[in-house]
Amino acid sequence: MSEIREPKQKRSIETKEIIAKAGFKLFCEKGYHGTNTIEISKYAGVSTGAVYSYFKDKRDIYIAAFDQYIGSFSNLLFEKLKSLQQPLDLSVFVDEWIAFYIDLFGTSEQALARLRIMMLEDEDINRHFCNFENAYALKITEILIHNGVISDNSLEKVFACCTLVDALSREKSVYPHEQLNFDVLKCQIKKAILILLST
Amino acid sequence: MSEIREPKQKRSIETKEIIAKAGFKLFCEKGYHGTNTIEISKYAGVSTGAVYSYFKDKRDIYIAAFDQYIGSFSNLLFEKLKSLQQPLDLSVFVDEWIAFYIDLFGTSEQALARLRIMMLEDEDINRHFCNFENAYALKITEILIHNGVISDNSLEKVFACCTLVDALSREKSVYPHEQLNFDVLKCQIKKAILILLST
Amino acid sequence: MSEIREPKQKRSIETKEIIAKAGFKLFCEKGYHGTNTIEISKYAGVSTGAVYSYFKDKRDIYIAAFDQYIGSFSNLLFEKLKSLQQPLDLSVFVDEWIAFYIDLFGTSEQALARLRIMMLEDEDINRHFCNFENAYALKITEILIHNGVISDNSLEKVFACCTLVDALSREKSVYPHEQLNFDVLKCQIKKAILILLST
């Protein structure tokens, strides 16, 4: 097995990123099993050989692809939430959280859902990403504690809220249930979140 | 393409069920892509040919396997909830709902999570099972309306509750987050459900 | 391997014939490789087991099926030709030959073409049927010699005529060539046959 290059030069780093981005695009669109490495290399405009000089194997591309995504997802969300005016208005915070999460979720449609799949299918991928959800909930928790919104059982409360926000965004883009009215659902979920965080 | 046998005789029906159960076991354990038809036939103690005389293809085994599961899951849950004493005590109802859901979820560890994966990966499977979730939420809604617990926006409220119950049970068995205290989470979720349904 | 039954009783003989006829129908329609033994047994209304108690294997069904066909084909053709009025009018003879061959060929569309395929694909089948064409040409030759139409090089002449009649009937039913006018072709072929046989 040939050495995997850890790119130092600018051009190499760019190539590696281009491949990861191509992978991300295709994995989101067609899933891990529906995407093959030749497609990825074609989409990235490089040779198959090149892919394997930057990545150990297909899974490695997957991890890199979703690392990029998760990283920018988190950063964008936190920046957005931190930028809210002080003192924090909880209702506005929740609105922004929901709006932003749905927006991010929507841009790369099924990314998060796809990731959960792979975490379930592959132990290594699970190990790699299992801390992301913790980190996300922790960051939200931090902000809320910092602003005096919650104090006790804070992580559990926030986790339940995260679940609701995620379900809402899934309802928006991936699995819509015909009988549900989205706006009513959003309103109920916001209500539940506010109560969870206030009591 | 050879005809698929619709078994009428007892022995045939049993064989078909044995194969579906073997498929269910392996699909839950190792996922759809991690399981091959030869493994399924070996585990079921039949030949590969037998598998393909009862099922059109691998996906057909998957659907049959999860149909069985979903069917018994639903039946057991509804029987349990209906058997609760009248007049309905909402707190007891929620406790039982959670307890039972977790219990059922736990027995075939990742079944529901696996199913959601395949619904995302495969349109036919999605079509086949997309009504299950609706049916489940509707049944719960019916019980609650019948007992005068909720009236307006009932389906959306129940859907949010279902999300929370499901997240809790996932937390129990599939994706545990280290920093979370399960009992605290359960308590918070129960609280959120009670409030959602009462207001 | 279980014994192949050589049916003596009337019912058995009938069953064997029914299976062979079912095979013939399906082999003509879909070819040898496009037909499987289960289809044959279903079409014949018997069990797969029954098929294998009358026939050694699939090829054996094929041979029996085409034996029946070839037998009745020959008989009908010879009866027809023999029934022509004496003294033999060669032009009428050729007309009847062509008309009857096309008619027989047409009723089980591709039977003869299918048989030639299998004779090429399978040595045993080739051995079994290779004498049919000889027999057919010989019978025609006999009639013509008997009527004083030909004397020298008779078999070769008749063989060439058979080739032309066969090509004409194929043109009618299996492989039509767009640019050809069938009636013109028929006229030319009749002319060629008459010349071949007269000189």
Added chain:
Amino acid sequence: MSEIREPKQKRSIETKEIIAKAGFKLFCEKGYHGTNTIEISKYAGVSTGAVYSYFKDKRDIYIAAFDQYIGSFSNLLFEKLKSLQQPLDLSVFVDEWIAFYIDLFGTSEQALARLRIMMLEDEDINRHFCNFENAYALKITEILIHNGVISDNSLEKVFACCTLVDALSREKSVYPHEQLNFDVLKCQIKKAILILLST
């Protein structure tokens, strides 16, 4: 489905041709159904994967293989016939036609017979090659009209002649009938052709 490579580089073109030639050899020898793709790849000295990177499926190999054959068959025959001295001596023309057809037919024994089989078995293959026979007869017709040999009903006359030449060559190599004397047959067929074309 992975993309089929349309080879541009010399090495690739060669590989594709080697595979098609291997296929041709085996298909002629053992028929389409008697040849599997692993044999083809082994005979061609490449991997199974290579076969499927140049060809969509087994049928695609068949078509390519016979395209090559038909192409060179036609070209050689027409060159030969065109090279005959002017003014055209019909008797010589027919002799050369027969000699060359038999020679070409003989080098890849059953190729043409095999092709007719597949045209009967497979609609796509039929569509692909159905014009070859027309083209062949048309070219011969052209030459004969150009030389003033025939004028009316030319295509039908030539078609009948083609049938006879083909039957003769089949008699030489594939289906010999014991009772027939080949030279006598050839002589009779030549006579029939000359008369057909002259009247």
Added chain:
DNA sequence: GATGAATGAGAATTCATTCAT
């Protein structure tokens, strides 16, 4: 004798990965 469920070798095809050029 009859049935049709079961067998399992064999076929076509795919795709992650390697390596000669």
Added chain:
DNA sequence: AATGAATGAATTCTCATTCAT
């Protein structure tokens, strides 16, 4: 370093034939 042709194990599915009931 880059390329993309080649590899071949693995997978899904078929079907002639057998044999327990």
